[in-house]
Amino acid sequence: MTAIAEEIKTFDLHELDRIIELHPCGKICFWFKENMIYYKYNFEEGVWKREV
Numbered sequence: 001m002t003a004i005a006e007e008i009k010t011f012d013l014h015e016l017d018r019i020i021e022l023h024p025c026g027k028i029c030f031w032f033k034e035n036m037i038y039y040k041y042n043f044e045e046g047v048w049k050r051e052v
Contacts, residue, residue: 027040038050
């Protein structure tokens with residue numbers, strides 16, 4: 001599993017497709033254990049990377 005899947009097991013992967021379509025920058029933000037977490041899609045590598 002990827003890091004994002006491990007952190008949010010109930011996250012709908014179809015939502016990721018919609019978020020990428022709505023936000024071409026490929027960045028998503030969500031709350032996890034009272035912290036705001038950002039992930040950005042790296043198009044060159046084809047993976048989600050957590051932003052620090």
